Amino acid sequence: MAPESIRRFGYRGEVEQMFLGQSSNAIDEKGRITIPARFRELLGDSAYVTLGLSQNLIVLPEQSFLEKADKANAPGMTNLDANFFRELFFANASHLEFDKAGRALIPQFLRDAAGLSNSAVVAGVGMNFEIWNPERWAKQLARMQDPEYIAERLNRLDI
Numbered sequence: 001m002a003p004e005s006i007r008r009f010g011y012r013g014e015v016e017q018m019f020l021g022q023s024s025n026a027i028d029e030k031g032r033i034t035i036p037a038r039f040r041e042l043l044g045d046s047a048y049v050t051l052g053l054s055q056n057l058i059v060l061p062e063q064s065f066l067e068k069a070d071k072a073n074a075p076g077m078t079n080l081d082a083n084f085f086r087e088l089f090f091a092n093a094s095h096l097e098f099d100k101a102g103r104a105l106i107p108q109f110l111r112d113a114a115g116l117s118n119s120a121v122v123a124g125v126g127m128n129f130e131i132w133n134p135e136r137w138a139k140q141l142a143r144m145q146d147p148e149y150i151a152e153r154l155n156r157l158d159i
Contacts, residue, residue, distance in 0.1 A: 017042055019124030024134065027118050031111055032103040035059075036122060039129055040102055049110060049131070051092035054140065057106070057114045057131040059096065064127060106131070 019039055027033045035043075039059075046062035060068070072089060075082035092113065096104045106116065114120075115133035123130050123137065132140070143149050 018126050019129040020126075022121055022123040022137075025120055025122055027106070027111070027116055027120055028103070030105065031108060032099070032105050033120055033122070033131065034101065034103050035098065037102060039122065039124065040098060043096075047096040047104075048093050049096050049104075049106060050089055050094075051110065051113055052130055055114060055133070055136055057110055057116075058128055059131065060128045065093075 019042060023036055025033050025035075043059070043061050047059055048062065048065040049057050049059045052058040068089065072082055072086050077083065092110065094107045094110065098104050111117070114131065115136060116131070119134055121132040121134050121137040123132060
């Protein structure tokens with residue numbers, strides 16, 4: 001459970017606290033990555049990591065993970081789209097635990113799926129954060145600087 005000062009969706013008091021920014025982090029020989037202190041604070045006592053949609057990893061606070069689990073389980077086992085999401089989301093998920101140095105062990109199967117070896121980029125994306133292979137992140141950054149790509153994506157969102 002997250003500390004009392006951190007409420008659902010990462011609010012602290014009247015100020016919205018989100019996962020923002022990015023950092024480059026080493027992955028040690030055991031597969032541990034140091035998560036920025038600010039991100040660990042927002043995660044509270046428990047977090048989950050799962051496969052993202054861009055050959056990356058998504059790290060979710062426990063409350064957010066449980067909300068997605070509730071939505072995924074609501075349609076029942078006969079809903080094929082829900083089954084697909086559950087397989088993608090849960091089969092690739094793992095609970096994260098932090099050691100005293102702020103490191104979390106990323107399971108080998110997730111490191112392999114995200115193409116992670118000895119370094120990674122940790123990128124805040126609002127209510128959660130992502131862990132990227134540095135080369136894939138560089139390609140994502142290049143897309144984010146392409147005006148046509150940006151316009152196409154934002155038009156779909158009506159932002």
